Amino acid sequence: MCYTPIDQRHRHTGNTKQIVGGVVLGPAAGLVICQYSDDTAFYLFGCDAQWKSQSDTWHEELEDAKAQAEFEYEGTSKTWRLPGEL
Structure with missing residues (x-):
């Protein structure tokens, strides 16, 4: 549907923790x-x-x-791209 790289335009809020196999993932x-x-x-x-x-x-x-993405990484609401867009 859409994607965004996470870069200097975004802030990792720390509002959630992603845990996989007992390990907390970084941003x-x-x-x-x-x-x-x-x-x-x-x-x-x-x-x-x-x-x-x-x-x-x-x-x-x-x-x-999209709201969850913004909750986790401020700025994503302005940077979503459609497949095929660079």
Whole structure:
């Protein structure tokens, strides 16, 4: 659906902790919002520098996923890109 690199335009708020395998992850290098073709929900993925998913959250609406991203990384509401955009 959309993505944004996390860079100097953003502030990691620390409002949430992503824990995977008992380890607290650091800030994501990028965020991606996806929707599977057989699902009505949206998924917010926190990715590493190679865009490999490190964490995810489930959201009923696209705007909910975007709001969660803004809650975790201030500034994302202004930097979302569509697939294929550089």
